[in-house]
Amino acid sequence: MTRLCCGISLALSLVATSGLQSAMAQDCTKPPKDAGCDGSPSLFQPSEDACEWTSCTSPVADTICTRSTLTGDWLGCRSCLQESGITFAGNLTQFGFGIDGGINTPVPPPLGQGDTFKYTGRAEYDFLFDLEKFGGMPHGKLLVRAEHWWGEFGNVGLRSGAFAPVIFPANLPPQLNDPGVPFITNFVFTQPLSEKLVVFAGKKDVLGGADQDIFAGGDGTDQFINQALIANPAFLLGLPYTSFTAGMAMPRQWGSMGVFVYDPQDRTEDFFRLKDLFSEGIIVGGEVKLKTNLLRMPGEHHVGGIWKHVDLADLAFSEPPPGQYPYPQIPGVATKSDSYTLYYGFDQYLKVYSNEPRRGSGLFGRASISDGNPTPLRYFLSVGVGGDSPMGHHRGDTFGIGWYYVGASDEFGPVPQALFGPRDGTGVELFYNIQATRWLNISPDVQWIKPGGGGIAEDAFIYGLRVNMRL
DSSP: OHHHHHHHHHHHHHTTTSOOOOTTOOOOOOOOSSTTOSSOOOSSSOOOGGGOOOOOSSOOOOOTTTOSSTTTTGGGHHHHHHHTTEEEEEEEEEEEEEEEEEEOSOOOTTOOOSSEEEEEEEEEEEEEEEGGGGTOOTTOEEEEEEEEEEESTTTTGGGSOOSSOTTGGGGOSOOTTOTTOOEEEEEEEEEEEETTEEEEEEEEEOTTSSSOOSSSOTTSSSSOOSGGGTSOHHHHTTSOSEEEEEEEEEEETTEEEEEEEEOSSOOSSOSSOOTTTTTTOEEEEEEEEEEEOGGGSOEEEEEEEEEEEEEEEOTTTOOOOTTOSSOOOOTTSOEEEEEEEEEEEEEEEEEEOTTSTTOEEEEEEEEEEEOSSSSSEEEEEEEEEEEEOTTTTTTTOEEEEEEEEEEEOSOOOHHHHHHHOBOOEEEEEEEEEEEOSSSEEEEEEEEEEEOSBTTTEEEEEEEEEEEEEEO
């Protein structure tokens, strides 16, 4: 009977948006508060204890308004599956956004004209396997994730002329000609070898992997959606979305350390082809994170660097089209084989709700410097405030206000200058995340940007709604 139950629940998880269960079904999934606690390892640090999902101790009344996930416990089968070592989680996120301004000259696709309104949907489905229950080592985990999109790829982000996509999650997975097609973007093993050493290997996407702030990071489902306020664009735009990686994380009482290697080929369409691994170069990175207690409030500081040994277009002859992710390779153009980015970031709580650890609001900031060629961005700055809303923290509301500045390279040649007119860019984003139910959050979001593609675009105002449902 247990095997039958879990078989049914696995089938249900693949069609998780259908068939809401009865009002008294037991809901035994307790989602974590922290973004990124999906069992996937950061490139630099492992999941914390807060990321462990647990079962309820007793049945609770389950209605569409009180359950923690949209699809509930599948008449008890979801918790049955979890007891057997398989946890399902997922998100369905919808974006309805308009743009006033942006690109105002004829441009080649996938770029487009501004002054429009677009709809995009995106979903991801996670299966977290507890390998210890399948005969593996203690605390070992395997994360398998599938993703797909529909609607307008990139939403209005490919119409803004900005270096960093302004509706970043609408560019993921980055397969602009494949609406509705699911891609396996994560198949990654994590294994703690001790309390101070965790190793990981497999195929993994880059979101949440590096330069993450508490108040500005994640995957765009519940914090900022402009890529420049999710992670540093100087290195992130030059990384493949998903590829093969291996590394280690070393948690300490004072913080953590970590290193990783990454294959520079984008493997979104590949499941597990290893024969050409690292045939086009290698990416190496590392980060150190320090916990602080300034003003008797928690905080974090981190420093890191990423070095890429891979052929990228020489900016004297070409420039990646603004708004595309990842930066496309341009055949037939002279290249440079080495590039780097050094970065720093911090968070500092200014308000903490004493009865809820790690709940509060505060400041965040980032800064970086890069080679400037082939990396199109010489330097980057961002700063802002965010966290749990003082008006609705009891419900789970969050907010964020962020500003960023992108310093363009000064090594663009005459052809890139004529095509796009690259210049320094800046922007401001404001969002308020309303936790309507435990599984539904609605986020009004507005942005103003001065795009980096100054030769093809004007200043733009971006506005709209993001609706995220926890499946």
